[in-house]
Amino acid sequence: MTGGFHLTKRDGISRGKAVLIRLVAVLLSLIVCGLVIMAITGDNPVEVYAALIDGAVGSKNRLWNTIRSMMLLLIVAVGLTPAFKMRFWNIGAEGQILVGGIAAAGLMIYGGGSLPGAVLIPLILIVSTVSGLLWGLIPAFFKAYFNTNETLFTLMLNYVAIQLTNFAIILWESPKGSNSVGVINQASKAGWFPKLFGANDTMIVLLVLLVTVLMAVYLRYSKQGYEIAVVGESRDTARYAGINVKKVILRTMMISGGICGLAGAIIVCGASHTISTGITGGRGFTAIIVAWMSHFNALAMALVSAFLGFMQQGAIQIATQFGLNENASEIITGIILFFLIGSEFFINYRIGRKGGGKG
Amino acid sequence: MKRRLTGLLTAAVLCVSALAGCSATENAGGTAQTADQPATAASGGAATEVSGEQFVMSAQDIKVGAIVIGDENEGYTAAHLNGLEGMKAALGLTDEQLLVKTNIADTEACYDAATDLVDQGCNIIFANSFGHETYLMQAAEEHPEVQFCHATGYQAALSGLENFHNYFTAIYQSRYVSGVVAGMKINEMIANGEIMEEDAKIGYVGAFPFAEVISGFTSFYLGAKSVCPSVTMTVRYTNSWGDLSLEKEMAKQMVADGCVLLSQHSDTVGTPTGAQESGVPCVGYNISMISAAPDSALTSATMDWSVYYTYAVKSVLEGTPIATDWAQGYPEGVNLITELNEAIVAEGTAEKVAEIEAKLTAGTLNVFDTSTFTVGGKTLEELIAEGGDYAKYADYVSDGYFHESELASAPAFDLIIDGIDAQVD
Numbered sequence: 001m002t003g004g005f006h007l008t009k010r011d012g013i014s015r016g017k018a019v020l021i022r023l024v025a026v027l028l029s030l031i032v033c034g035l036v037i038m039a040i041t042g043d044n045p046v047e048v049y050a051a052l053i054d055g056a057v058g059s060k061n062r063l064w065n066t067i068r069s070m071m072l073l074l075i076v077a078v079g080l081t082p083a084f085k086m087r088f089w090n091i092g093a094e095g096q097i098l099v100g101g102i103a104a105a106g107l108m109i110y111g112g113g114s115l116p117g118a119v120l121i122p123l124i125l126i127v128s129t130v131s132g133l134l135w136g137l138i139p140a141f142f143k144a145y146f147n148t149n150e151t152l153f154t155l156m157l158n159y160v161a162i163q164l165t166n167f168a169i170i171l172w173e174s175p176k177g178s179n180s181v182g183v184i185n186q187a188s189k190a191g192w193f194p195k196l197f198g199a200n201d202t203m204i205v206l207l208v209l210l211v212t213v214l215m216a217v218y219l220r221y222s223k224q225g226y227e228i229a230v231v232g233e234s235r236d237t238a239r240y241a242g243i244n245v246k247k248v249i250l251r252t253m254m255i256s257g258g259i260c261g262l263a264g265a266i267i268v269c270g271a272s273h274t275i276s277t278g279i280t281g282g283r284g285f286t287a288i289i290v291a292w293m294s295h296f297n298a299l300a301m302a303l304v305s306a307f308l309g310f311m312q313q314g315a316i317q318i319a320t321q322f323g324l325n326e327n328a329s330e331i332i333t334g335i336i337l338f339f340l341i342g343s344e345f346f347i348n349y350r351i352g353r354k355g356g357g358k359g
Numbered sequence: 360m361k362r363r364l365t366g367l368l369t370a371a372v373l374c375v376s377a378l379a380g381c382s383a384t385e386n387a388g389g390t391a392q393t394a395d396q397p398a399t400a401a402s403g404g405a406a407t408e409v410s411g412e413q414f415v416m417s418a419q420d421i422k423v424g425a426i427v428i429g430d431e432n433e434g435y436t437a438a439h440l441n442g443l444e445g446m447k448a449a450l451g452l453t454d455e456q457l458l459v460k461t462n463i464a465d466t467e468a469c470y471d472a473a474t475d476l477v478d479q480g481c482n483i484i485f486a487n488s489f490g491h492e493t494y495l496m497q498a499a500e501e502h503p504e505v506q507f508c509h510a511t512g513y514q515a516a517l518s519g520l521e522n523f524h525n526y527f528t529a530i531y532q533s534r535y536v537s538g539v540v541a542g543m544k545i546n547e548m549i550a551n552g553e554i555m556e557e558d559a560k561i562g563y564v565g566a567f568p569f570a571e572v573i574s575g576f577t578s579f580y581l582g583a584k585s586v587c588p589s590v591t592m593t594v595r596y597t598n599s600w601g602d603l604s605l606e607k608e609m610a611k612q613m614v615a616d617g618c619v620l621l622s623q624h625s626d627t628v629g630t631p632t633g634a635q636e637s638g639v640p641c642v643g644y645n646i647s648m649i650s651a652a653p654d655s656a657l658t659s660a661t662m663d664w665s666v667y668y669t670y671a672v673k674s675v676l677e678g679t680p681i682a683t684d685w686a687q688g689y690p691e692g693v694n695l696i697t698e699l700n701e702a703i704v705a706e707g708t709a710e711k712v713a714e715i716e717a718k719l720t721a722g723t724l725n726v727f728d729t730s731t732f733t734v735g736g737k738t739l740e741e742l743i744a745e746g747g748d749y750a751k752y753a754d755y756v757s758d759g760y761f762h763e764s765e766l767a768s769a770p771a772f773d774l775i776i777d778g779i780d781a782q783v784d
Contacts, residue, residue: 059475059478061471061474061475061478065471065475166598175513175569177567177568177570177572177573177773178567178569178571179567179569179598180465180490182492183494183497186493186496186497271466271467272466272467274466274493276465276466276490278465279466281466316460316463316472316475319460319462320458320459320460320461325430325461325462
């Protein structure tokens with residue numbers, strides 16, 4: 001199998017060309033998805049796509065749901081970014097979200113009757129952030145001082161957090177034994193994010209965008225952000241440059257865990273209004289894809305989150321309209337992601353005919 | 360057809376289309392019948408005025424929404440979907456008039472789904488998971504012109520919402536009958552010398568330790584005990600409604616611990632497949648398990664949800680109120696057991712089942728007859744007389760039996776009776 005093609009690593013690629021390659025990838029993936037849909041279900045793929053779009057943005061409420069899915073995914077991706085940039089494999093966002101969510105639900109239950117909303121909601125945001133921060137600090141401490149494997153450590157802490165959540169559910173469930181806490185403060189709405197500018201989810205959008213912008217600025221323009229990048233490139237280099245690597249690891253994981261904890265509060269106070277192991281919706285893992293695919297670029301993360309939120313909401317509609325269950329939309333999402341990730345190859349490498357070939 | 364409220368109509372159509380997002384077809388005709396149902400709800404007092412009419416809404420104009428926790432691959436939801444299809448056929452609705460949202464979790468996804476169904480013009484919306492209840496209530500509060508019905512819940516009466524209702528079936532009756540099938544099978548095993556009388560122990564895979572499950576396994580046990588007095592039962596909980604591998608694992612463990620027959624209150628085929636592999640008989644739930652466990656599944660306790668769905672949708676068409684709590688059983692044809700696995704059930708089972716079902720239908724047999732069980736060696740009446748924690752059961756017990764699903768549609772029996780070993784892991 002010699003002869004034929006050879007690969008060379010590109011030195012650089014123009015922005016326009018990179019975007020073009022990605023667009024071609026998306027186009028090809030949509031065609032492949034269409035063929036798959038036709039082959040498996042016999043449905044008209046154009047109609048299925050139309051239903052997807054209708055389900056995601058077809059009405060005001062659907063559009064808001066899509067925006068909300070996007071924002072909840074984006075904030076977790078933003079939370080993971082500093083850790084991954086430092087090459088610290090934080091697989092523990094699920095757990096960090098859950099401990100933040102438990103703190104939020106607990107404060108809603110115990111503080112809902114006594115504290116006014118203007119005090120309660122900021123308090124929840126702070127306490128949840130601190131909870132996630134502490135949860136993130138545990139593996140960072142062991143990484144910094146004992147060089148433990150953070151991938152396993154953060155992953156295993158997820159299961160601890162799930163058990164803590166189950167404990168909280170048993171503490172607060174109603175009726176006893178039902179494993180369901182139900183909507184908290186349904187009548188008083190204490191601790192719920194208030195409606196702003198006529199929409200339920202405005203506060204989610206504002207909070208997430210604020211955190212995203214702050215994180216982009218922090219990573220790009222602050223000294224600490226630079227330290228994270230250096231530690232990520234090479235710990236030895238960082239040490240040689242006089243950076244306190246232990247301190248950077250601890251600080252960065254506190255930020256990462258803190259934002260994921262805050263995400264837990266945003267999910268509980270802004271969307272689900274309850275605590276259960278299902279509130280994360282797998283976002284702690286999905287966000288890893290979002291962060292990596294975007295090369296930690298905030299705008300790209302927003303776009304990828306929007307795409308996945310779009311697919312998730314659209315999926316509900318194709319299930320209703322065509323009887324395709326959510327797996328169908330996961331297949332479509334999977335194919336599109338496959339092409340997008342595959343396109344990175346063509347952005348990084350150039351393909352040419354082997355030297356002397358006929359061309 | 361209703362054409363009297365024309366005065367109200369202009370205003371009502373405006374406010375209703377804003378509230379309910381009337382579909383284009385409804386508005387295009389501009390006739391009274393389509394707007395009447397929401398209009399009466401929106402204008403409050405007008406409801407009584409309409410009730411004399413046969414139909415306030417024609418069947419072509421209604422839209423029905425349903426939010427379900429699983430899909431057709433999961434027994435509990437499959438039973439609901441069958442019920443919805445039955446309703447559709449009975450009332451002659453088209454496919455476009457029934458919108459089903461599958462795989463909706465017990466999270467805000469339920470509220471979003473309900474809101475979306477309202478946006479699409481649904482006049483009545485059902486949801487089938489216990490954890491959906493509070494989200495559905497939230498939607499019901501915001502959309503008083505739409506009827507919301509929730510299966511297995513308990514908060515309709517407490518909520519004070521006129522458009523929010525609970526429904527369930529007297530499933531304990533089906534459980535009892537399926538228990539009789541199990542008890543007869545055990546009797547056969549004793550008679551054949553396969554097991555000793557004192558070894559007659561049933562294993563039960565339950566989901567969560569609360570009334571819905573406890574009431575279910577107690578009625579199943581009482582059914583078995585009515586034909587096989589020496590029977591005992593061990594219950595273990597999976598803490599999940601559907602976890603196939605865990606249910607299967609637990610089923611096999613219980614057989615290893617000496618259980619000679621299995622049953623389940625969970626949504627998958629885990630228990631029957633575990634029973635099949637362990638070589639013990641099994642009684643399922645929701646759907647026939649014979650295809651999953653041909654040498655093991657005797658029958659399953661189930662119900663026909665179409666009776667309720669037809670009733671509730673018809674109520675909207677007729678403009679009559681829907682019961683706040685609805686739980687019917689054998690007398691109304693809601694309850695039943697699935698086909699008996701003739702190859703393996705004990706001889707005479709079909710006759711015995713027919714006899715018990717006739718008694719339940721006639722109302723002469725009460726499943727929770729307080730003379731048939733004790734708690735800590737005492738009857739329920741004695742315990743209630745002693746007071747303390749048991750005083751709360753006084754409202755349920757009279758005429759010698761516990762009135763299950765009569766005060767509220769959701770099951771209420773949550774005592775662990777003698778003979779059942781149900782520990783929370």
